[in-house]
């Protein structure tokens with residue numbers, strides 16, 4: 001069994017553009033490799049927006065060297081990018097955008113959600129790419145809720161909705177560059193589940209390779225086998241050693257299960273670009289400014 005390293009939280013929120021009130025649970029700015037292959041996790045909401053005719057969100061901006069994964073729980077997000085891809089996603093839908101060699105995109109509340117207002121909740125996760133794929137062509141996977149299989153956990157304990165990675169006989173639809181699990185897990189109050197967390201997928205702080213079994217509680221309260229508890233917007237960070245974790249739901253709990261194989265390479269990030277060296281960051285700025293990442 002894996003042991004808990006610590007519970008990670010960030011009570012301080014900030015706005016991304018004027019559409020996304022988020023708490024950055026972790027970021028490559030503070031600790032570039034601690035959560036590899038994950039670089040950043042912004043927990044957006046839950047909050048309620050009043051109706052408006054204004055476009056709320058963040059306008060055209062670039063990315064290079066990684067993927068942005070947007071999971072919507074409430075509300076609607078519209079995306080448009082320089083490859084010509086785009087779309088609107090609602091509750092349960094996922095945008096898995098591979099920036100790789102470079103993309104320019106915008107992210108806004110959908111027009112319909114803007115007009116209606118209402119509850120809004122989302123997660124944006126940044127997933128690193130290995131050096132060999134950082135300059136691959138950009139891509140976009142629009143994944144609807146209907147495409148994600150839901151697996152019943154043993155003994156009626158709850159469900160796991162698979163976005164990436166496999167559990168039992170089911171496979172999440174997202175294509176990834178390195179092995180990872182991204183699942184929405186629901187555990188009923190009083191039930192205990194054991195989830196696979198393959199040995200070697202996390203490391204002990206402060207080892208620089210980083211932790212990578214890091215479930216984030218969206219709502220509810222769980223207790224780990226160590227007796228640690230985590231509630232809304234708190235992430236359980238496990239140590240690398242050991243295999244498998246056991247979680248008991250104190251109340252009905254929804255969590256985002258995140259685990260993955262660390263990418264053991266240097267991480268040099270600056271704003272929207274995450275590469276392996278300073279020189280590659282300078283090149284990214286230059287390529288963006290000269291239009292080589294495309295335009296909207």
Ligand code: MN
Nearest residue numbers: 061063068107
């Ligand atoms: Mn973006």
